[in-house]
Amino acid sequence: MAATCTFVLCEEEREADKATIVQFSNGTIQNADRLDFAFYKSVDEANPKKRLRRMLVAESDRLSYVGSNFGTGSFRCASLCNYYVGVLNKTTMEMELHSAQLFKMQPCIPGESTEIDKSQDAHIQTYREKLDSLTEAFGTVRQKRALSSRRLNDVGKETLQKAMTKAASDVIDHKGLEALKEELSQGSSQIDFTLYLPPRNPDADRPKDVYAFDDLLSPAEYESLADGGLQMAALTPEELQIMKEEKKNLSVLKLLESLPSEGEAREKTLRCAFYLNMLLKFGKQDGKFTSKKDGCPSIIHKKMRNDFAVQCFKKGWFNSVVSPATRAKLTAHCLALLLHVGSMCADLTLLQRDLNVAESWITKVAKAMGLTLSKTVKGAPRDEHKIAFLILPLVKYAQSSERGAFKRRR
Structure with missing residues (x-):
């Protein structure tokens, strides 16, 4: 006859007692005992969007791995579901359920930016900038020449706008806003x-x-x-x-x-x-x-x-x-x-x-x-x-x- 077991919910756990489940993106670790794990959490606990951010770092003699529960490198399902790990006590045949955290570990190569930094840079980069990058890499000579001309015009417009803003500020500071309004009313009085x-x-x-x-x-x-x-x-x-x-x-x-x-x-x-x-x-x-x-x-x-x-x-x-x-x-x-x-x-x-x-x-x-x-x-x-x-x-x-x-x- 097959043995049966019962589920027992454990008491309220501290965060340090939660189980951690990791997955390495580049393969399976043969000797997990040789890895040194370190767990970090966000110091900005007052911010509700950042207080739950966690990062797990694993270091070996040859390579380091980084995983987080936020950003594009994390599991999307981790923010939508709650995961639990069951631990079976073979003596009492009771299985305790513990909360679990999921991390996707990615290798961190010295000299290259992390995946998080890349995602932030891609988010900041506009569609026009991406198109300009493609033109620089694969565009024809005519397209590259047009791109260079447009960038020079943009620089000229920006310089002109800054000069006009500075000149307007100087005039307002020198004459005052009321004096300018009076001059405007005098100019409008000359209408035919x-x-x-x-x-x-x-x-x-x-x-x-x-x-x-x-x-x-x-x-x-x-x-x-x-x-x-x-x-x-x-x-x-x-x-x-x-x-x-x-x-x-x-x-x-x-x-x-x-x-x-x-x-x-x-x-x-x-x-x-x-x-x-x-x-x-x-x-x-x-x-x-x-x-x-x-x-x-x-x-x-x-x-x-x-x-x-x-x-x-x-x-x-x-x-x-x-x-x-x-x-x-x-x-x-x-x-x-x-x-x-x-x-x-x-x-x-x-x-x-x-x-x-x-x-x-x-x-x-x-x-x-x-x-x-x-x-x-x-x-x-x-x-x-x-x-x-x-x-x-x-x-x-x-x-x-x-x-x-x-x-x-x-």
Whole structure:
């Protein structure tokens, strides 16, 4: 009759008591007694990824072997499974189970890097570097010449970039960031605003034909604003009061507070109010405007990106940025839109606050459009508002070359 045995789990073991199973990659060791084994563990026990790293070293008179439980040279199965070694007590016929550690021993030849170092180097090396290495070894003369030329260009670009970075840092340290911003604003004030006006017909017989509404919004774009008009009409008095208290998009709020009672004029004002609201958000967010959040139609979002922003390439992506020139175009577009829904009258002060531009900026835009300007006091005392009117014939202004200001011709 065959003998039977029972399994007995041993008590909690210390790491030093765990069984160690080794496998030599280059063959079988005949005289294992002649090997001196040394066991090492990571000193960084605070790091959870490194505290379990172990390394086993075996040395003989002729060769040394190294094995570890991490890296490409280790057994992948060791991190996925728990291994045990059974030790049979032939007297009691009980088999004790002990935890086991697996190590793959590889010969370590002096003068050559270990497999771990090779794996780290291969991980750091990029695909381009690997391809360049193959070109150096097996490429044709033409390919090698192209590789050498590209490397020289890369060195030149890197040197130029470092020089530009150093020069920019020196300028910022010398002048200061605020002084540079002031110089930038002064440079943007020299923009010729007449180049960024909407299509204009100065010989028109009626004021509304000077800046035609169809040139501001095409019929397809106007139809896409139907849902936006309903969204504006659904605003409650409480929501309008919140807009007034937060002083956000005051030009839009003024349109909603003076809505026509009914008819086509009311629908046109609601759609233009929604469109103006999108334009103001687009300008405030410097072109980083998402259409889905506010229900902006895709055709309108595309129009704003194409007409009132420039595309710049940064960190691998194309981003929309509102430059001083496109901001001037946006300001003139908003002003022309307000004239159409405001009986050829627009509040420049409210639009200036909505777009967060200087008073001189929006005044230059209005004068470039040939509008008649006047001042009036509204609301609080000394709250003076500048009003623009489109009156035929258009007013012609002359720019002074000395002070950069506008004067009316007599």
